[in-house]
Amino acid sequence: MSRTESAAALVTALDVLDVRFPTSEHLDGSDAMNPEPDYSAAYVVLRTDAGDGLEGHALAFTTGRGNDAQAAAIATLAPHVVGRSVAEVCDDLGGFARSLVHDPQLRWLGPEKGAIHMATGAVVNAAWDLAAKRAGRPVWRFLAEMTPEQLVAQVDFRWLSDALTPEDALEILRRAEPGREERVARLLESGYPAYTTTPGWLGYSDEKLARLAREAVADGFTQIKLKVGADLADDVRRMRTARETVGPDIRIAVDANQRWDVGPAIEWMRALAPYDPYWIEEPTSPDDILGHAAVRRALRPIKVATGEHIANRVVFKQLLQAEAVDIVQIDSARVGGVNENIAILLLAAKFGVPVCPHAGGVGLCEMVQHLSMFDYVAVTGTVEDRVIEYVDHLHEHFVDPVRVTGGRYLAPSVPGLGAQMHPDSLKDYAFPDGPVWSGRV
Amino acid sequence: MSRTESAAALVTALDVLDVRFPTSEHLDGSDAMNPEPDYSAAYVVLRTDAGDGLEGHALAFTTGRGNDAQAAAIATLAPHVVGRSVAEVCDDLGGFARSLVHDPQLRWLGPEKGAIHMATGAVVNAAWDLAAKRAGRPVWRFLAEMTPEQLVAQVDFRWLSDALTPEDALEILRRAEPGREERVARLLESGYPAYTTTPGWLGYSDEKLARLAREAVADGFTQIKLKVGADLADDVRRMRTARETVGPDIRIAVDANQRWDVGPAIEWMRALAPYDPYWIEEPTSPDDILGHAAVRRALRPIKVATGEHIANRVVFKQLLQAEAVDIVQIDSARVGGVNENIAILLLAAKFGVPVCPHAGGVGLCEMVQHLSMFDYVAVTGTVEDRVIEYVDHLHEHFVDPVRVTGGRYLAPSVPGLGAQMHPDSLKDYAFPDGPVWSGRV
Numbered sequence: 034m035s036r037t038e039s040a041a042a043l044v045t046a047l048d049v050l051d052v053r054f055p056t057s058e059h060l061d062g063s064d065a066m067n068p069e070p071d072y073s074a075a076y077v078v079l080r081t082d083a084g085d086g087l088e089g090h091a092l093a094f095t096t097g098r099g100n101d102a103q104a105a106a107i108a109t110l111a112p113h114v115v116g117r118s119v120a121e122v123c124d125d126l127g128g129f130a131r132s133l134v135h136d137p138q139l140r141w142l143g144p145e146k147g148a149i150h151m152a153t154g155a156v157v158n159a160a161w162d163l164a165a166k167r168a169g170r171p172v173w174r175f176l177a178e179m180t181p182e183q184l185v186a187q188v189d190f191r192w193l194s195d196a197l198t199p200e201d202a203l204e205i206l207r208r209a210e211p212g213r214e215e216r217v218a219r220l221l222e223s224g225y226p227a228y229t230t231t232p233g234w235l236g237y238s239d240e241k242l243a244r245l246a247r248e249a250v251a252d253g254f255t256q257i258k259l260k261v262g263a264d265l266a267d268d269v270r271r272m273r274t275a276r277e278t279v280g281p282d283i284r285i286a287v288d289a290n291q292r293w294d295v296g297p298a299i300e301w302m303r304a305l306a307p308y309d310p311y312w313i314e315e316p317t318s319p320d321d322i323l324g325h326a327a328v329r330r331a332l333r334p335i336k337v338a339t340g341e342h343i344a345n346r347v348v349f350k351q352l353l354q355a356e357a358v359d360i361v362q363i364d365s366a367r368v369g370g371v372n373e374n375i376a377i378l379l380l381a382a383k384f385g386v387p388v389c390p391h392a393g394g395v396g397l398c399e400m401v402q403h404l405s406m407f408d409y410v411a412v413t414g415t416v417e418d419r420v421i422e423y424v425d426h427l428h429e430h431f432v433d434p435v436r437v438t439g440g441r442y443l444a445p446s447v448p449g450l451g452a453q454m455h456p457d458s459l460k461d462y463a464f465p466d467g468p469v470w471s472g473r474v
Numbered sequence: 475m476s477r478t479e480s481a482a483a484l485v486t487a488l489d490v491l492d493v494r495f496p497t498s499e500h501l502d503g504s505d506a507m508n509p510e511p512d513y514s515a516a517y518v519v520l521r522t523d524a525g526d527g528l529e530g531h532a533l534a535f536t537t538g539r540g541n542d543a544q545a546a547a548i549a550t551l552a553p554h555v556v557g558r559s560v561a562e563v564c565d566d567l568g569g570f571a572r573s574l575v576h577d578p579q580l581r582w583l584g585p586e587k588g589a590i591h592m593a594t595g596a597v598v599n600a601a602w603d604l605a606a607k608r609a610g611r612p613v614w615r616f617l618a619e620m621t622p623e624q625l626v627a628q629v630d631f632r633w634l635s636d637a638l639t640p641e642d643a644l645e646i647l648r649r650a651e652p653g654r655e656e657r658v659a660r661l662l663e664s665g666y667p668a669y670t671t672t673p674g675w676l677g678y679s680d681e682k683l684a685r686l687a688r689e690a691v692a693d694g695f696t697q698i699k700l701k702v703g704a705d706l707a708d709d710v711r712r713m714r715t716a717r718e719t720v721g722p723d724i725r726i727a728v729d730a731n732q733r734w735d736v737g738p739a740i741e742w743m744r745a746l747a748p749y750d751p752y753w754i755e756e757p758t759s760p761d762d763i764l765g766h767a768a769v770r771r772a773l774r775p776i777k778v779a780t781g782e783h784i785a786n787r788v789v790f791k792q793l794l795q796a797e798a799v800d801i802v803q804i805d806s807a808r809v810g811g812v813n814e815n816i817a818i819l820l821l822a823a824k825f826g827v828p829v830c831p832h833a834g835g836v837g838l839c840e841m842v843q844h845l846s847m848f849d850y851v852a853v854t855g856t857v858e859d860r861v862i863e864y865v866d867h868l869h870e871h872f873v874d875p876v877r878v879t880g881g882r883y884l885a886p887s888v889p890g891l892g893a894q895m896h897p898d899s900l901k902d903y904a905f906p907d908g909p910v911w912s913g914r915v
Contacts, residue, residue, distance in 0.1 A: 095579070096578070096579045096582040098553075098577065098579035099550050099582065101546065101550065102543065102546040102547040102550050102589065102593075103583060105547075106540070106589060109539060109542065109543050137508050137537070138508075138510075138511060138537045138538040139539050141508070142540045142588055142589045142592070144783060146587045146588045146785060147583055147584055147588015147589050148543065148547060192735055192765070194736070195736040195737060195765060294632065294633055294634070294635040296635060297635075318788045320586075320786065321788050321792065323796060324633070324636065324792075327636065344587060344588075344761065345761065347759045347761040347762050347765075348761050351761075351763060354764055
């Protein structure tokens with residue numbers, strides 16, 4: 034494709050598909066607040082008339098009901114994309130992201146939170162997928178090849194300047210410039226550390242928990258995670274089972290999925306403390322910055338982690354300012370896309386807090402690995418105390434599924450963001466008319 | 475209607491209408507972040523087979539684009555309502571509200587924020603409208619006739635217990651029981667204090683500002699409000715004009731609609747300080763609890779107000795815990811309906827902070843007056859330093875429009891919540907096919 038063709042090409046369509054997987058039938062993915070999720074995707078395809086066969090694919094993840102409303106929210110963004118020059122969008126992804134976020138009418142539905150913000154994230158991520166494919170790079174390398182100045186231009190600093198300025202960001206990124214290539218080589222060779230949630234779902238028997246925990250350790254994982262918060266006696270028994278199974282050297286994180294008020298979070302965790310939990314994830318409301326800070330103060334040295342439901346960079350900023358978290362858990366599909374996640378990575382780096390992404394769901398592992406690998410190469414330069422969540426669900430539906438082996442994510446090499454699904458999966462699991470659902474609903 | 479009939483009656487439909495007013499054509503409602511709003515309603519009608527002719531009406535307010543996505547979010551709640559017993563819903567509005575909020579799949583789109591939470595608010599408010607109509611009472615009196623125990627049962631205390639327990643709430647409500655009847659009588663006689671935003675929109679000339687400010691004072695208002703945040707020199711001039719027009723005894727609030735970062739908010743307001751602004755509203759991100767606290771510390775004695783974009787009770791809780799606000803601005807259509815607003819009124823009462831509701835938009839004045847009047851009768855027992863915002867827009871579309879006279883809201887007497895619109899308005903402004911829009915889009 035010549036320069037001229039590229040400049041002339043337009044985005045011609047924003048397709049939105051409602052795709053759902055009936056995961057609730059097997060209790061995979063069950064936790065204290067999500068007893069019966071049907072993992073779903075409000076799936077986005079950006080099409081162009083460039084004639085190069087490239088499309089931008091991404092998705093917003095939901096847990097079933099409401100996936101149609103999420104799709105409707107995405108569709109409202111079409112006027113910001115369709116008809117725009119492909120080059121204009123792909124060459125200024127920061128400006129593109131800001132144009133969506135700052136729509137003066139749509140922002141009433143947020144601002145920058147809930148369905149409309151997840152919609153922005155899906156469309157922005159689809160643009161990154163397209164831009165990286167055009168560049169022939171997986172997103173993590175596409176990012177890692179940008180200059181510090183280009184990276185700073187991706188970030189919307191609105192509401193951040195009391196904690197992170199463009200100058201701060203530039204300094205962080207420049208500090209990490211030496212050694213970028215060496216770190217790229219190391220990722221290509223040995224990947225990025227992972228932990229697994231597979232053993233720990235609430236719906237599993239103790240036997241299944243122990244068996245899966247044993248397998249996880251045998252597979253090379255050095256950290257596993259258990260869902261907690263439904264029943265204290267059960268949790269004590271499950272935590273003891275897990276600890277006895279894996280021994281003292283494997284980290285066991287626990288995850289309450291927002292189940293508790295502040296006081297009960299502290300009490301419950303004290304009962305689990307004898308089994309050495311590494312972190313408590315989502316002890317309470319994701320909006321409760323001061324609550325997380327109180328839980329952290331009371332439970333130290335147990336770490337506090339949160340992020341998969343944190344609406345935007347302003348809440349992450351405060352979690353860091355208030356010293357409310359030990360671990361920042363970014364999510365690829367909750368906030369306003371790659372751009373806002375760059376802001377959050379920079380905030381975490383500024384405050385010296387490690388980022389351990391949330392993943393699982395549908396395509397979240399595929400997408401978020403790019404952000405952690407970029408963080409390692411170009412932001413923090415380290416993987417110390419950093420792990421990406423891994424859940425062995427639904428990867429078979431992706432064109433370029435994650436490869437996790439020996440407890441590590443192997444660096445993706447296929448151009449794009451990794452969220453592209455097989456056409457058959459999109460068709461079979463289309464809701465409510467695809468063949469998988471037509472007998473069910 | 476006999477008890478038996480009532481018990482047997484079912485909710486038969488949840489209708490959702492997309493209704494928009496082309497307000498952007500006149501710059502009414504323009505501010506620093508909302509330059510061209512088309513005030514809109516995702517309008518809800520609950521219908522039943524009770525045969526009594528009663529329906530539950532309410533709405534989610536938006537500013538135009540996205541009203542369809544808001545409507546789609548409301549429609550996802552239909553399975554929680556349609557087919558349920560009318561008596562069951564209306565006799566346990568607290569349980570009903572919780573059943574919507576805690577849908578384990580829909581909550582992924584929030585939790586309790588953005589489009590899905592505003593959807594909950596609209597449906598819950600429609601149920602209150604229906605329940606109050608069945609009781610033959612305007613909602614403020616319907617509430618004011620409940621016992622403290624019945625009121626406590628309306629509240630979802632999840633995530634509040636570190637600041638407000640059911641026992642705290644009961645104590646506040648019991649303390650206000652003596653004198654309820656006297657306060658009802660006083661409201662019926664002389665209404666509730668209002669302030670007006672009509673003079674202060676950014677699109678208005680200085681002459682129009684001065685004329686409208688003069689008229690506001692002549693009409694009996696003792697507080698007006700100016701939009702600020704687009705241009706500092708303009709704001710200084712407009713603020714000086716307003717102060718010179720109304721003299722030293724009229725309160726002038728200013729409203730930045732989230733325009734600033736923390737540092738700039740402080741600097742900008744220092745430039746306006748010589749003209750004695752009463753409060754600064756939405757100086758920064760509605761999610762920035764710590765930012766509001768920093769602004770408040772720096773600007774004292776100028777008061778800090780926020781709330782129209784505060785997603786839920788957990789954020790209000792923290793604004794109060796962090797001493798970040800002097801004024802709590804509830805909104806009838808942002809959070810999870812009457813129930814969550816009762817929680818917020820109780821939190822504000824616990825912390826001794828006055829509530830001055832946000833209103834305007836479409837139907838917000840009509841709905842929110844009930845909450846302030848209830849607050850006066852049964853929660854705080856005072857109107858000191860409390861005013862309800864009044865904007866003279868679009869009231870003609872309502873069956874029972876607010877009556878503001880002498881700078882006061884007269885107590886509504888028609889049963890229900892007040893959000894019911896004329897059938898002709900619903901038809902004429904239907905988007906995109908109603909006659910008002912068919913020529914425009």
